[in-house]
Amino acid sequence: MRELSTLKRTYSSGFEAQVVMRPQFAKQFIGIIVDFGGADPQKVAGGAHFLEHMLFNKPDGDIAHRFEEVGATTNAFTSENETMFYAEMTNHWRKVVPLLFELVGTTSFSEKGIAKEAHIIDQELSMYQDDILWQARHNLLQMMFPNSNLSTDLAGTHESIAAMSAKDLEEIYHAHYLANNMKFIACGGFSQNQAQEILREVGKLENKYISAKKYQLPTNQVSPSEDNHDMVITGDVDTSRVIVGIKLPDFEEFDPSKNLMQSIIESMLEEKLGTMSSWFKKAQQNALLVSPLDISVSYTRQGNFATIAGFAPNYQKLILAIKAQIKNFNGDKRLFTLQKKEYIAEMIRERDNISDLAIEAGEMMLEREDLDTVVRRFQNLSFSEFCDYYKKIISKSDIFTSTLASNSSNLDSSNDSLLNRGNDTREDNGDETK
Template sequence: MKKLDVTTRDYKSGFRAKVIRRPLFAQKFMGIIVDFGGSDPQKLCGGAHFLEHKLFAKKNGDISQQFEAVGVSTNAFTTYNETMFYASFTEHWRQVLPLIFELVGTTYFTKSNVTKEAKIIAQELAMYQDDPNWQVNYELMQMMFPKTNLAEDLTGTKASLKKMTPEILQEIYDNNYVSGRMEFVACGGFSENQTREVLREVGKLESKYLISKKVAPKKLTLVSPKKQHNTIIDSDLATSRVGIGIRLPNFEKVGLKNSTAQTILEMMLQAKLGVTSPWFEEMQKQGILNSPMELQVSYTTEGNFATIIGASNKPDLFLENTKNQLLEVPISKEAFVFQKKEVLAQTIREFDDLSTVAIEEAEYGLENEDFNTAAHVIQSLSFNEFYTAIDNILAKSDIFTTILKGKEEAD
């Protein structure tokens, strides 16, 4: 498998920069990732996402307009673990680079713009809450991680949005947007000379814009789950929604890195429950499952988990069959080989998507890993190693279920 050509530089402040050279590409990508996301400790839940929105507001207006003025597309996202701000473009990297640092390194919070944003995000939250799958996921997270940020949506709650103030946002920013928790990444057709120039300019900009102070590394802070492991909720849905939550152990305690464990578990879920599995075909024949399920594996500072959510007119049968398939039926070597090929094929496809590979490399950097090493680990993974890892993880896991019962089942 091809390897990324990455030049890395660590600065005295703890800030890190990477340039990924792809000489045949006209497109370029630049971004800054922050090791702070929705599940991390913060004054109000939803603070990381709120902060992501408001950093685009500057004293002279929305900074995205300055990006647009030079033909640049800019955006941002917040996950459980990180926040990232980025820009995609073909020309004018010298103008883009300082704008990225100004975006992340300056704040302008006012009572007016915070109040206005709270209303916008509240509408976003209300839209999510109307989704039956969101409701199922919410119930699962409430059981697995009660009274944590994981138990709420990344956008926060109605109450937390109303309580948000410029002072609280600034406090969240000052505590987390520090050089030691941030990393810059550039990807595209940069020459060796341009790479050196980028890294030199990054050094000047990070010392100008970013707060430099020592920060403690993130620690996994586990909470006790609820004793209730199963819930049934009546609804007006025509088709029931069923969810299974797997509260996973600390991956380090089973000898795995987070990214490796996540990939292995995703392979397992696809092999057992995915659209290419014999089980999925059988569930369709029996009329138990009509569409693919949502399968997700995540690791965070408040705990690791997997969620399985599907729609079924026979929710009890669906739940029984899914749990049996998940916990009792072994994975064949043929299924493992197929899933491994799928993962490696996806990695190759990502290799040629500049924004995806840059974001992945930045995310790996926060874990002190890199794209090349992570890909090699999966490439060299044997069936026995895969099977042992799955056994070790599931032996230390806890299962939770919820059913959002449709009209027919509720009657």
Template sequence: MIRPNIVKKTFPSGFKAQVILKPGFNQRFFGIIVDFGSSDPQPVPGLAHFLEHKLFASQEGDLSLEFEKLGSDVNAFTSFNETMYYASGVKNVGPTIDLLFKLVGEPFFTKENVEQEIPIIQQELAMYQDEPDWVLGDSLLRAVYGDSNLAIDVAGTKESIASVTSGMLLATYEENYVAEKLSFVACGDFSENQVKTIMRQAKTLSETYFKPGKGAKRSKPLPFKAGQDLVLPSQGVPLFALEVSLPNFKKVLASQDLAQILLEIMLESKLGSMSTWFAGMRQKQLLNQPLQISVNTTRQGNYVMILGTSQDAEKVIAELKKQLQADQLFAGREMDGFFDLLKRSWLAQTIRGLDHLPAFSVELAEESLDGEDIFAMTKKIQAMSFADYQAFCLDLWQGCGISTAYLAQGQED
């Protein structure tokens, strides 16, 4: 995989900036990522997400309208440990960067605009809560991780959202939106002079808007309750979920991203649509659709979530538990061949992703906070033998805890 030309700088304040050069692309992408998300410590659940919403407010009005005037699209997202604000367009590079820094660096919280936002975010949460998979995942994570921020929806709860005040927002912003926890990324076709100008602009704006400092301390991994098995009232679909808590990421591999990718490859090999196990489940008419498998890595805990539909969820869950025992993970002749096949598939997807400016920029922005390197990681995966891969995955799986939940058909609230 060919590494694009990337210019990086860390300024005296601790603020980081990088410009990713993509010759021949008309689109330009700009983002500021913050090392603070929904599962990090905060006064009430959902406050990081509430901040994401309210930073678009200014004394002049909604800043998204100002981006529109520049011909730029703007948006933001909050994840477990990060919040990112980003804009893309073709022209007006300087003004777009100015406005992006203003958005992130100039909070405008008032009693009135916070109160106006509360029902908007509550309605956003209510939309998710109507989905059966949300009900299942929320119940399962709360059973495993209690009432921690990791278990609670990114938006919080109806009650926590209602308790947010302008003072609470400002205090949390000042504690977390500091130079050393922030990173800027620009991606596109820029000349050498433009790169220098962007870097100067990022330095000046970061010094204008963000105070030096490390901000709040990072939280430690949470304890979890393994072996939770829930039966929930029907939501109209025969849905089930299986959660695997993984305490061993840091002990095995220095790279969280590499650990995540190796486990995704292993689980796809074992349970994916091309696996012998899935073919058997289809033949028994226990599964008709592939499982949804995600590996989630956070500071507070790492876990696998597996979702699926079946008219006999109990049987499928029992079969999944058998398959996910350490002595069964690499049973079967197909695993060696699947590793090579899925490794090539992952590499092809990664290479294609280089040309998707927003996704690639977000990936590198996240890496700037975590000290990861997708190009070094790719080389490691390419060179990794099946024996090494097997050993890593088995180590990562040690000490895991499996919990389950399903929606019981015929039982209503």
């Protein structure tokens, strides 16, 4: 797979910029990503997300309208450890880039505007909490990461939203929106000359809008788990919803690349529990599952974790079966080979999606990693290395479960043949054939 064509620059303030050139595309994407998100320590829970909303409010109104006037659309998102503001367009980037810096680099926190935004965010939170599945996931994260913002919705709580003030927002902004804590990314139909012009313009704009005060990057702050590892709540649902959580250790214990470790764990869980696995076929035959499992792996400063979610007629049996399969350290060499091909194919597809590619590149900048390097390392992994990484990480992990049980669930906890065969796989565990 050909490497991406990029131009990078670091300015004297510590602000960094990168342009990923995909000249065969008409679409263009620009963004500013901040190394601060909803799970990071903050005076008022939900402050990072509230600030994201409020930065669109300017003295003359919503700045999004000014993006629309030049043919661009703008949006933002807040995740656990980052906040990103971005715009998409097919031309007029020279007008859009200054608007993006004005969006991120100026504030207008009126009490009237805060009250209006608080109402909107509170309604969003209520909508999420009305979904009983939200409570099941919340319970899981609370067990794994108590006393951490990971176990609080990114929007905060109804109380914290109502308590947000202009002073709170100013404190968050001036503490985190600093030059060496922010990155600029551009991606799409740019030529080499345009990329160089963008980097020159970014240098002028970051000097004008972004504070050069140095930011002390935070360290990992993983909280200890609760003693309780399993929680069940009942509800009026047809089929029980199971979420199995794996509290993973610090990836840097095993390799400097957190992205690579995330990909390995996600790939191995898919291999063990995904639709192509022999385990999945047996689970369907034994009526343990009604649909494929949803598998994801996340890493944050507050802790790394995987979630495995699915619907089950008998949730107790499904939990036992999943736990047994997680702790089965044997791999399937045939599926490993297929997954490597799928991984590369997915990376190729992502490079044809300008927005996804830009966001991924921006996140990689925060993590001091290179997308091409991660892809190449995964591609060169041997089967034995793949299994060894998984075994080392899972051996230092802890498993939790949160279940939304149907009122009519079958609570028979007796083992069946599938559970007894949880570690019965006999796969080739040798090196990958070159």
